[in-house]
Amino acid sequence: MSRAWLLVVLISSSVLLLAGCSGSSTQQLLDDYLTRVTRALEIDAIQPEARPTLPNWPSASQREVPLQGIRLGLLEAYGLRACPDLLTRVAERNNQLGRVMIPSQRFLYELRLASTLQSCVENPSTQVEAETLEELERLTQQVYRRLPAVFWNFLVSSDEMAGLFSLSGEGLSPDRHLPLSEQQTQLEYLLETARLLENQQRPSRYQDFERELRVFRDQAVVGQLLRAFTDANRYLQAVNHQLRQRLEGTLLCPRPTPELPRAQISQNVLLNVYIADVQPWFARLERKAQIWLPAINQLLDSPLAPSAIQEYRETWINPDNPETPWRRFQELNRQHAGYWEKLLQQCGLQPGLAD
Template structure:
């Protein structure tokens, strides 16, 4: 009974401390530092934390290294006549206007998809006409061939040459907040819309997407929330903390085991309390959310980079950040640090006979 009451009291105290931490403006860095410091003090083993991690994030390539060229179709008189037949001259005039020449990547995509859809309809009408004009059909087919081949390029530019995507890979934003605020869900939903657009364009006879009428909405959401930048910072903070804590646990065991007789010691029970309250109670829920939301963000980008013609610079960036096959990528270093941290704790607690009945780790 006494132990149960003590456990309840400790849980209430922990909840109160976490609530107070949230009220005084503390964030992920303070939470992770508190956890590592408590492990360090209990082990009498130095565990240094370094949260100045922005400079260690890979640099997102410059826009010129993220953009791909589109064929500039200079229309001669005969071709203009062909496009007049397809009711495309007003679209061309819009593209060649002073505003059209400085279109944002998203608006360039709108133009390319509408142009291609109308050209496709014209091509179908010409092909099914009782007496098609072979020269006119040949001209339309030639233009259609170029535009359809380059649609993935237009989508790539719309996604990765945009300023909105650039800020989602900035090194200057803070980490994800301790409590969810809806920004991750909004950003993920917006990226899913763009990913669906890329998947739609893979179809041989795709319908004109309704998203084109409100194309700026997902971009505005991405610009406003900047989940990607926050996630990168959180991932690196977790990686550093988990890896250094794991090394501290192993260093103490090599120097002098916490439980030399394979039985719980007072320090071991204190350490278990740190694990239960400060890792399982605070760090792990944050880690699980960073892992869950970040996995979805990563998967969407990997899908886009697989479906679309990524530039060489972006392929290199993918390798540095997302690649599961690269042990030095930001993602894989986090996975390795998380697993190292888990195994280090298991080794100590198993030796002390204090292994919890349920292990708290995120899924791979």
């Protein structure tokens, strides 16, 4: 079997987006594949390893960062009359609701405060003493400097972000919410916002920011991907062990004869079970992972990230770590292709060579 042909079939996931399996149907599909391989290769049955314990999204106290306080100083005494809008912002913060703002409200408030301060400083009609103007400029810089931390707390504390990492459910169900292209657009917007804030610039569409996150509600994409890849890896390890065991034993076919029943049965398992049923699900996982995991990894790869977030990101979703479930899946899938190629070559089977 041509390695190039088989690798195209097995890992051409970036262009495939097919309906997937979820829950018990996924388990049944993988169990059936393992059973069929065992029978076709006429070797002892093997059970996949138990599912490892997957991590929960860190608690609020582990993922949020403290915010540096800001004192209004001279503004409280002299500057507010020159900037009426700033007086409104200060009143918002000091009222009863302002003192108990949730992270999303706090982020939007800080963005409005930064905009108001900058307008006040840059407005030629602002008539204040030089000392007060310096205080306004200092305060503006302080607000801009801490915006990345306010954004971080908003992002990691939101129900939508916590929902993305939820481990509830049993698999990655078919897309019922947004097309992947739209999900990708929203992720890119979050990344662009983080970049702008790091450079002390304001996002242009911040009024709609809560709506931007709301599109991710109830999707649990990252948690489901981790669970799906973990299950796929367990079964790939088991099947690869079966294939390797057969390669190290007696030849599958004493002579390279494609007509032998054993050769035909093995080829049918590959084509009619793996490529027809299992691989489309794997392709869907791969496509979903390519959109979500690098983007989420980049969002969490911040100098502000507490140690719990850094550890979670590095261990489970960092694409540069070959031991994460996604990268491990890709390596096991490549091994899978190689083992099938070598086995069927023993029987003289070379599908894909004569196109």
